[in-house]
Amino acid sequence: MSSSVEIELDNAPVDMVSSLHFSPATADHLLVSAWDGSVRLYDVTKDDQLVSVQHRAPVLDIAYPEAARAYSASLDGSVRIVDIEKGTVHTLGTHGNAARSVVWSESYNFLLSGSWDATVRAWDVRSPTPQILAAPHPERVYSMDADKERLVVCMAGRHVRVWDLRMLRERTGHKEPAQVRESSLKFQVRKVACMPEGEGFASSSVEGRIAIDYYDHSENAQAKKYAFKCHRTTVDGVENIFPVNALAFHPTYATLLSGGSDASISIWDIGTRKRIKQLPKFRSAVQAIAVSRGGERIAVGCGDGLEEGDKPVNASVFVRMSGDEAKPKPKTSA
Known part of the structure; x- marks a missing residue:
């Protein structure tokens, strides 16, 4: 990468970015999916597009567990294997409706997909009969994420389900979730992200x-839960509230990055409940964030679209060196 802190990649998708993932093998490679149906692999050190694989429908999410293979979720309901090589x-x-989210379980080596058909499906990708099970849910799936042992599913109607991944992998039909919850947010959930150490999860809403x-x-654990306002601006005494579209935990510092339709990214210390930093604003709404496995790079996918109707999408992808900007500030003694 050049000596600049941040670069914008050439050959960005022509429609809104839906998901970003760094390669599990190297922080030099970034996989990007978009509403134009493309899945593109970039070498971010050379600003070079290495591969572009086209789908028949918009790609809403990707999982990237292997350097040569990814999995995609499409608006046409398909869950696909993307051979990058x-x-x-x-x-x-x-699925019977749009496949909204795909998540790879590193602990148990299977794929999970969530759909607007109100099911979560588990897939053994190496089996000739890959579907392990289809678990019905009360509403459309909007976002999912997994840690080592759990899958968190956020749905319409403020429904939340927490699954034990050991149960979902079994080929024995329908299983019950480990926890049935109601979202702590009053409005529609846009994104969920699991904490790196497996203690819990963060979720964001369309209402900032x-x-x-x-x-x-x-009681002690539940006393730590909280919600806070963010991605809001006040102009001439009027508060403008923006959806929080993207969440990602930093793998080294366990700080939380949030991206919103206000075109900004904030970094939060969830332990002290304080914002560490706000990055300079981008040209358009932040739709996706990814942090490399070593924490050295942050990728940002931008583009207006969900909120701006027929206006140009203005899709763009930025990659920046993270340094210590996501590191929590030292705690001062009383």
């Missing part, structure tokens, strides 16, 4: 708020 794509399975929740039902 060959530049090909083929269908793993389908983030909630921090913990799995442990004990």
Whole structure:
């Protein structure tokens, strides 16, 4: 990468970015999916597009567990395997409505997909009959994420389900979730992200708020949960509230990055409940954030679209060296 702190990648998608993931093998490679149906691999050190694989429908999410293989969720309901080395794509399975989210379980080596058909499906990608199970849910799936042992599913109607991944992998039909919850947010959830250490999760809403929740039902653990306002501006005495579209935990510092339709990214210390830093604003709404596994790089996908109707999408992808900007500030003694 050049000596500048941040670069904008050439050959960005022509429609809104939906998801970003750094390669599990190197922080030099970034995989980007978009509403134009493309999945593109970039070498961010050379600002070079290495591969572009086209789908028949908009790609709403990707999982990237192997350097040569990814998995995509499409608006047409398909869950697909993307062979990055060959530049090909083929269908793993389908949902009855749009496939909204895909998550890879590193602990148990299977794929999970969530859909607007109100199911979560588990897939053994190496099996000739890949679908392990289809678990019905009360509403459309909007966002999912997983830690080592749990899957968190956020849906319409403020429904939240927490699954034990050991149960979802079994080929024995329908299983019950480990926890049935109601979202701590009053408005529609846009994104969920699990804490790196497996204590809980963060979720964001269309109404400029983030909630921090913990799995442990004990009184001490639940006393730590909270929600806060963010991604808001006041102009001439009028408060403007923006959706929080993107969340990502830093893998080294466990700080939380949030991106919103106000075109900004904030970095939060969830332990002290304080903002560490706000990055300089981008040209358009932040739709996706990714942090490399070593924490050295942050990728940002931007583009107006969900909120701006027929206006130009203005899609763009930025990559910046993270340094210590996501590191929590030292705690001062009383």
